[in-house]
Amino acid sequence: MTLVKPDYYASNGEDLFDRFEKGLLPDPNQVRGFYKGNVIKYLTRYQDKNGIEDLEKAETYLDRLIVFEQKSTP
Structure with missing residues (x-):
């Protein structure tokens, strides 16, 4: 897994991804949608933008979604 995590993803020393999962996005479906939307965004633009x-x-984002789903599944 390659983790792309620039400094601006952190707020007050806390990872923004973790903040989403801890309640910044209150509905788990919002977290899922955030991760899925970003996977789609980056996949559809890679040839024309940043390769x-x-x-x-x-x-x-896909790795984060997988971990999120693993934690959410009983």
Whole structure:
């Protein structure tokens, strides 16, 4: 897994992804939608914009979605 995580993803030292999952986005479906939307965004633009970097970002969001779903499944 390639983690693309620039400094601006953190707020007050806390990872923004973790903040979404801890309640910044109150509905788990909002978290899912955020991750899925970003996967789609980066996959559809990679050839015209940032190439491999966008594929790595899509991978980061997909990996986060997988972990989120694993934690959500009883």
